[in-house]
Amino acid sequence: MKWLPRVLLCSLVTICAGCATHPTAPTHPAESPARPAPLLLISIDAYRYDYVERGFSPTLAMLEKSGVQAASMQPSFPSLTFPNHYTIVTGLRPDHHGIVNNTMLDATLGKFSLGNRQAVSDGHWWAAGTPIWETAEQHGLRTATMFWPGSEADIHGHHPDYWKPFDEKVTADQRVDQVLAWLDLPPAQRPAFLTLYFDAVDHAGHTYGPDSPQVNAALRDTDAAMARLVQGLKQRGLFDRINMIVLADHGMANNPLSNSVMIDQLVPLDQLQTVSMGILAGFNPKSDSTVDRNHFAAVEHQLEQPQQHMQCWDKTRVPPRFVYGNNPRVPQLLCLANVGWRVTTTDYAASHQGHISIGEHGYDNADPLMQALFIAHGPAFRVDAKVNAFPNVDVYPLMTHLLGIPAVANDGDYDAVKDMLKPSER
């Protein structure tokens, strides 16, 4: 009975010996002298590509100058927070990784929304994607997330090695200090992949609009946290030895209160199931009954006619460039507001007076106002290099390359972004 395991063991040893010099070889951090430089992925939520030019982000400007600056990075559709953060760590479009909106319905799992802690931390919602931290761990690398959508969920039964339940009260400085503390761990426990997330720019953008002094103050505050990070890395001799990617999930557009499509004034909504409202509204038939289906078809026909401030499609007729509509979680009928507009109802507008965002995202992901920040800095990256705009699905294969781990099937293209690396690092 003993020979079979020995044969298997020999095969494994042979396989490992054969791939020991290959960059994707499984290694353990404590055992590997050729451990990859740590990779720190930083998201500044809703940091639009052009915000750097306002002059409130000197640390980001310094990183651009001594690293790589993309003209912009295109979010995936819809240009919302959860779908895009999960795209960045999986390389999959939202239609493919299943987080198709911040608010969703699933036939088996029920309702998903950002405030629903139970749903957000349920790995089943996220299971169609394999986040980079899962693959990194399978290859012997430790991982740590100082907040990231998906990191709270037990995806395929796994979390990052170190992670925190989202708590907006944790200050930007505390988040930075936690990342530095993780980098201070002994080599065997030290993460090779880390995330850091800032949300102040997004909050100010929603509440006061992207052109407000409050957004500029948030840019200043977030840059101060970035300066603290850079200083902490320099004190540890790590600043030139860590690869950093600083990006955003989407941009931000002005959304004046008056720019509301009252959809209930166009069609009767009471006979539909409303899944989401706002920038991307979604509806299903109320039931499978013939009456409800016929009613739904009539409403859909009416809304699919040209509309002044939004566009509606059956999910099978969404323009192909959005790569959206095949996932069963995408509602049957979608209404996308034109940039600067929202889709709402008379009742909702009346009951939420004073609490309606005047800055929004979620729009057409090709719109200039939805484009996001991208900066990269570190030993693998070129210095003072500018690269063209690219889609955010390409970040994932770039990161797996940097970590020396295999990329699982994804929608990204490493060849499209490898020029930002030094030739010796490609």
Ligand SMILES: [Zn+2]
């Ligand atoms: Zn966001």
